[in-house]
């Protein structure tokens with residue numbers, strides 16, 4: 001199948017240059033042509049993209065997608081109370097099918113706001129994989145380990161066994177759209193023995209590791225009191241940073257931590273909505289960027305956000321640090337767009353996407369600029385960051401397949417998903433018609 005987009009403005013190449021009124025050709029899952037001149041080859045489908053910008057799809061680098069079913073739970077509480085007193089009691093009621101449905105809802109929200117791939121950490125991963133495969137989306141998924149006491153580990157720890165089983169059975173599944181990471185929930189939910197043994201398994205597989213690190217000052221300082229070192233140093237000493245890793249949040253990282261992160265090539269996933277909503281603080285993103293650390297962006301789960309809209313994360317990442325540091329020159333639009341695209345792809349181990357260029361995967365979105373809040377459009381990069389909304393996305397293509405176009409979902413039954421979500425939320429919250437019984 002060959003598709004040609006014509007009369008399109010295109011955010012092209014590693015430097016995000018703009019081609020005006022150009023052509024973008026796709027064959028199967030790859031980009032085969034980008035340019036100002038009409039290609040001579042024949043195409044099966046030609047689409048007029050007047051008033052639209054084609055840009056690389058977005059990579060949501062940290063999420064707990066099925067938490068769409070817990071959207072807004074625990075609003076107003078700090079992280080520890082939010083998690084242990086509000087979120088976990090509802091999560092305890094979740095059954096495997098809920099995860100499939102919660103993911104369908106999350107995927108609808110993500111693909112309709114321009115996300116083509118996400119990195120996720122939650123429960124019942126096989127149900128999640130089903131939902132992602134049906135939707136023809138991309139995911140890096142892990143089953144994070146938890147261990148609270150030395151007896152929790154290793155041979156008896158079901159999560160540990162399941163986590164490795166998932167990797168060994170599903171890594172690079174579905175034409176590579178499904179990738180498996182190893183996952184550690186966090187230092188404060190792990191034991192040294194469990195992490196040390198996990199590091200050995202990660203190294204054997206050369207697996208990517210996804211972990212929450214130094215999200216709050218409480219967590220960070222308690223680790224220092226308990227072990228005499230920061231969570232980053234603790235992970236390093238247990239051997240966990242020998243393969244590619246990604247740290248979600250990194251709000252309270254110290255200078256020494258940043259040096260380790262730089263040296264080990266770790267990606268920091270910045271989640272500005274979640275950090276602001278939970279009052280966790282400002283990660284030192286511009287310093288990380290200046291040091292050459294790979295920084296990507298994530299939404300976190302819908303209970304601490306409350307949406308999965310990467311345009312909002314780009315906007316917040318661009319403005320909150322300028323305000324906090326009294327400096328409008330830091331984190332320019334191009335830098336932030338790269339965080340949401342190629343930096344996320346690189347973190348996921350997907351080196352053939354995140355940029356529009358020939359030979360790369362056709363993971364592309366279109367933004368409709370024929371909107372009042374996008375006119376006049378003086379600078380595309382700034383318009384994307386400061387003016388555009390997730391709802392301006394009018395087409396999302398993943399591996400050359402259009403999964404969303406003009407408000408229509410091509411791989412998910414919208415009405416059926418809403419009905420299933422309603423049934424589940426009635427059970428989880430004992431509500432009827434939106435009211436508590």
Ligand SMILES: [Zn+2]
Pocket residue numbers: 062063064212248300301
């Ligand atoms: Zn998280």
